[in-house]
Amino acid sequence: MRHHLPVFVFLLPFGMAICMPLISLVRPKWCRGLTMLALAAMTGLSVMLYSHVIAQGPIRYALSGWMPPLGIEWIVDGLSGLLLPLLGSLALMGVWYAGPLVTEGKGSIHFHLLTLLLVSGLSGMVMAGDLFNIFVFLEVSALSSYALVGSAGGRALVSAFRYLILGTLGASLYLLGVGYFYAVTGTLNMTDLADRLPDLLASKAVMAGFIFMLIGLGIKMALVPLHGWLPDAYVDAPDSVSPLLAPLVTKVALYAVVRVMYWVVGGEEVGETLPILTLSSWLGAVAALVGAFLALSQQELKRMFAYAGISHVGIIVMGVCLGNPTGFAGGIFYLLTDAVMQAALFYIAGTAFYSLGIRTLADLGRLRGQMPWVIGVLIVIAISMIGIPPSGGFFGKWYIILGALEAGNYIVVGGVVGATLLTLGYFVTIFERIFVDSVSSGPAVLAESPLSMRATMGMLAAASLVLGLMSDPMIRLILDHAFPG
Amino acid sequence: MNASLFDILTIWLQRPNFIAFIILFLWGLYIMIAHHNLIKKLIGMYLVQTSVIFFFITVSAKAGATVPILLNGESVDPALYANPLPHVLMLTAIVVGVATLGVSLALVVAIYRQYGSLDEEVILKQLGE
Numbered sequence: 001m002r003h004h005l006p007v008f009v010f011l012l013p014f015g016m017a018i019c020m021p022l023i024s025l026v027r028p029k030w031c032r033g034l035t036m037l038a039l040a041a042m043t044g045l046s047v048m049l050y051s052h053v054i055a056q057g058p059i060r061y062a063l064s065g066w067m068p069p070l071g072i073e074w075i076v077d078g079l080s081g082l083l084l085p086l087l088g089s090l091a092l093m094g095v096w097y098a099g100p101l102v103t104e105g106k107g108s109i110h111f112h113l114l115t116l117l118l119v120s121g122l123s124g125m126v127m128a129g130d131l132f133n134i135f136v137f138l139e140v141s142a143l144s145s146y147a148l149v150g151s152a153g154g155r156a157l158v159s160a161f162r163y164l165i166l167g168t169l170g171a172s173l174y175l176l177g178v179g180y181f182y183a184v185t186g187t188l189n190m191t192d193l194a195d196r197l198p199d200l201l202a203s204k205a206v207m208a209g210f211i212f213m214l215i216g217l218g219i220k221m222a223l224v225p226l227h228g229w230l231p232d233a234y235v236d237a238p239d240s241v242s243p244l245l246a247p248l249v250t251k252v253a254l255y256a257v258v259r260v261m262y263w264v265v266g267g268e269e270v271g272e273t274l275p276i277l278t279l280s281s282w283l284g285a286v287a288a289l290v291g292a293f294l295a296l297s298q299q300e301l302k303r304m305f306a307y308a309g310i311s312h313v314g315i316i317v318m319g320v321c322l323g324n325p326t327g328f329a330g331g332i333f334y335l336l337t338d339a340v341m342q343a344a345l346f347y348i349a350g351t352a353f354y355s356l357g358i359r360t361l362a363d364l365g366r367l368r369g370q371m372p373w374v375i376g377v378l379i380v381i382a383i384s385m386i387g388i389p390p391s392g393g394f395f396g397k398w399y400i401i402l403g404a405l406e407a408g409n410y411i412v413v414g415g416v417v418g419a420t421l422l423t424l425g426y427f428v429t430i431f432e433r434i435f436v437d438s439v440s441s442g443p444a445v446l447a448e449s450p451l452s453m454r455a456t457m458g459m460l461a462a463a464s465l466v467l468g469l470m471s472d473p474m475i476r477l478i479l480d481h482a483f484p485g
Numbered sequence: 486m487n488a489s490l491f492d493i494l495t496i497w498l499q500r501p502n503f504i505a506f507i508i509l510f511l512w513g514l515y516i517m518i519a520h521h522n523l524i525k526k527l528i529g530m531y532l533v534q535t536s537v538i539f540f541f542i543t544v545s546a547k548a549g550a551t552v553p554i555l556l557n558g559e560s561v562d563p564a565l566y567a568n569p570l571p572h573v574l575m576l577t578a579i580v581v582g583v584a585t586l587g588v589s590l591a592l593v594v595a596i597y598r599q600y601g602s603l604d605e606e607v608i609l610k611q612l613g614e
Contacts, residue, residue, distance in 0.1 A: 132574055139581045143588050150592050157596045158608060164589050165517060175578065176510075182571065183544045308586050435555050 002225075005049045006061045006074050007439045009084055010123050012042040015030045017116035024109035032102070035112040038093050039119065045086030046123075050081040054481060060129070068299045069189040072127035079332065079479025081253060085125065086336055090247050090343055097347055098240035098454040099223045110151055115244060118144040120428040122252045130188040131264070134256050135171065138220065141252070142167045145245050149237040156236035157268075163233040170219030170226075173212050180209025181264075181424050195263045201265070210276070213260055220253035223317060224287035227310045234306040239350035242302065246346050247339035250313055254335065258320050262484040276411065281321035285415025287314025292422030296429070299361050301352065302425060305345040308385065311419055312338045318412045319400040324420065327403020329411075329478040334396030336474075337384065337467050341393065342459040344381045347453065348374055364430065365437035373454050375434060380461040384468070392467030399475060502543035509536035521605040523593050527586065534582045538575045545571040 016038035024031055053059060058077035062068055076084070095115060102111045119393075121141030128134045150160030182188055184205045185196045200206050215226070222230040230250070234242045240433065291311025298304040316338060319331020351374055352358040356366055367375055384391035387398075397416050404412035468476070495608025497504065509532055552565035553560075593603065600608045 083571065132577075136577060140584065143584055146592070154599065157592055157599060158612065161523065161589065161592045161596060163584070164592065165526060165530055168585055169517070169533060170512075171535050171581075172537050176540060179537065179541050179544065179571075182541075188574075233495060277597065324525075379511065402501055 001059070002048075002052055003059065003296065005045055005052065005226050005437075006127055007061060008013050008061070008075050009042055009046050009049060009088075010120055010127065011114040012038050012450065013020055013047065013123070014120035017113050017120060019117040020109060020113040025191070027159060028108070030382065031108050031112045032095065032099065035116060036092060038116065038476075039092040039095060039233050041086055041127060042119070042123075043085055043092055045388070046081070046084035046088050049076055050085060052292060053081040054477070061127075061430045068129065069187055069192040071190060072133060072168045073191075075129040075190070075298050076127055079255075079258070082332070082336070082478070082482060083126045083252070084123060086339055087248060087252075090339060091115060091244065093242075093456045093459065094244040094345065096452050097243060097350075100450040101238065101451045111148070111240060113333055114144045114148045114151070115335040117141075118244065118248070119150065122248055125252050125256060127375070130293060131181060131260070132188050132261075135178060138174065138256070139171055141249065142171065142220070145249055148241045148245065149233050152238040153385050156235075156238070159229075159232040159236040163229045166219055166226075166229040170216045172216070173219070174216030174379060176211030176213070177216060180205050180212065184209070190259070190264050192309070194206060194266060194455065197265060206265075208267055211259075213338075214257065214276075217253050217257045217260075221250045221257065221313055221362075222308060222310050223283060223313060227287075227291070230310060231303055231306040234309075234346075235300065235302045239346075239353060242306075243343045243346035243350060244400055246306070246309055250309065251316075251335055254313060254316060254320075258332075261321075266484075270324040277317060277321045277323045281318050284314045284317030284319075284321060287311065287317065288415050288419035289314070289422065292426070296422055296426045298426075300359060301349045301361060301364070301430075302346070302359070304361070304430075305349055306341070308345065308423070308426070309342050310337075311423070312385075314340070315397065315400065315416060315419055318415055319396070319403065322400070322403040322407045322412065324403050324406050325408055325479055326399055329475045330396055330399025332401065332478050332482060333392070333467075333471065335473055336391035337396050337464060340460050340463050340467065341381055341384055344457060344464065345385075347457045348378050348381070351449045351453045353459065354453070361430065361433050364433035364481065365432050371449065373449065374457070374474055377457040377461045378430070378434075380429070382462060384464040386424045386427060390468050392464050392471065395468055395471035395475070430471040501596060502546070504537050506540045506543065509533075509539060523596065523603045526605075527589050527593065530589070531582065531586060532544075534578075534585070538578055540584075541571045541578070543576050545569075 016034060020031060023034060032092045053076055058075060061074040063072045063074065072218060098111065102108050118141050121137045124137035125134055125141060128137055146160050148155050149163055181193060184200055184203055185193055185195055187196065197206065219226045237245065245272060258323055288311050291307050291314055295304050295307035295311060298307060314329050316335050319334055321325050322328065342477060354370060381444060384393035387393040397420065401413055401416055513529045513536060515533030515542050516532065517526050520526055545568040548566045551561055553566040553569050596608065597603055600611050602608060
């Protein structure tokens with residue numbers, strides 16, 4: 001029975017998404033509860049799956065009994081097993097958080113259905129064992145995120161349209177890269193490709209295909225300079241949606257890059273023909289610095305956080321592209337931490353607007369004395385974003401820098417340190433606005449935000465600290481089970 | 486390695502499919518970037534998608550190929566039939582493309598109802614107000 005866990009992890013959200021229209025017809029009030037139930041069950045199953053993988057090694061699931069390489073294969077190993085619980089729990093929190101924001105009735109079913117589809121698409125991408133499956137699930141998750149962004153109407157429609165155009169271009173480029181790989185090797189299965197590619201790495205077709213794939217996925221993960229769609233899409237998306245998209249969509253695309261880079265092409269071999277790892281780590285450094293610079297100059301809270309996300313994608317890319325275990329573990333650990341932090345940041349922005357109507361930095365002074373909970377969470381998350389010791393953010397950056405020193409890649413060291421300083425810069429701006437600005441807010445009345453918002457924010461703030469305290473066993477887990485070879 | 490320009494041209498011209506692919510892909514990309522009309526952008530996007538499908542099919546195409554079936558209880562010699570896998574993959578890719586087109590047309594309709602125009606310039610002017 002345990003052997004079938006991977007497919008249940010996918011089927012839970014997917015099946016519930018299919019049932020959602022029917023449920024909304026019969027019992028419209030049950031939509032939210034059932035969505036949360038499905039996501040909670042998915043999180044539970046994926047935790048079980050991960051512990052199983054840790055204990056007994058990777059699971060290779062041949063769908064409907066057709067053996068790979070002919071059949072379709074799903075792989076759950078130490079890396080994909082680690083991401084599945086993260087997906088499930090962050091989606092569950094997102095739906096819980098969004099309770100007060102999502103209107104009951106018609107809007108509610110759209111939100112819940114699309115969220116479930118998004119999660120099932122992303123979990124499929126995480127588990128997929130062949131390149132074409134990644135494309136299909138990439139598009140399933142992308143289509144639901146376009147619709148989720150556009151569901152706000154107004155400006156969001158235009159942002160969603162731009163996101164769609166660029167996202168589809170990215171997917172097409174990825175598919176083109178897959179076509180090159182297929183034309184050269186005649187297989188799409190990752191294990192099979194990993195067997196055949198080492199002899200063919202000198203081939204220009206393989207290199208071109210790999211670069212097409214990187215560009216396509218680079219658009220999806222908003223790697224500077226391919227980040228154009230992200231700020232508008234996340235800012236204009238409803239407050240219930242952006243904390244779902246921000247931590248998950250870009251991170252899973254990044255995961256796909258890691259998968260292709262290390263499991264298909266085989267990280268080190270690429271270095272000899274084309275220094276793709278070093279080049280990508282430099283690109284990551286550029287992304288981290290440019291994203292943080294742009295964040296520094298924003299006046300809108302959500303837009304600042306969106307650029308912060310772009311900058312942190314750069315930091316993760318730097319980590320995983322160092323090509324040594326220390327940097328890789330640091331990068332993956334930072335990916336987990338950053339997903340938590342991104343979700344928390346957008347929760348904060350959403351709550352500030354929900355309770356006090358705050359959208360811009362100029363209004364932030366009104367938070368003081370009115371929303372102590374939000375300010376407390378913001379301080380904890382800021383500690384983690386900047387990277388001050390007890391937090392998860394610190395340890396991620398620490399291992400990335402250690403890995404960079406090991407590899408002698410000083411551009412990465414500079415990139416991480418520079419991005420840290422700039423992050424400090426924009427959080428100082430935020431806290432200056434909160435604590436120093438004199439805003440005539442009238443009498444300081446405690447503006448109570450709904451319990452679901454306070455609870456989810458508090459849990460994520462705690463999670464970012466727990467990740468820091470647990471960093472040593474986590475890094476060990478990643479090194480032992482998630483590092484290829 | 487020191488092939489003359491003539492050799493390169495010959496090699497290119499012997500592969501008209503790939504030239505057609507490149508033209509379709511770049512044409513679609515150009516339409517996506519250059520045109521202000523949202524529907525035209527979608528046409529460009531669809532052209533890009535179709536060109537990639539064309540690329541896959543062209544890789545597996547074979548002149549005078551037959552179908553991969555059992556004939557009188559014996560399988561056809563693999564050298565005689567066209568590789569069916571890319572065709573099947575592209576069937577899925579076409580479905581994905583149609584779904585994308587559906588979502589994008591829904592967005593375009595909503596945009597038109599909101600702003601009364603399909604011209605990007607006009608919409609941006611209204612957004613910038």
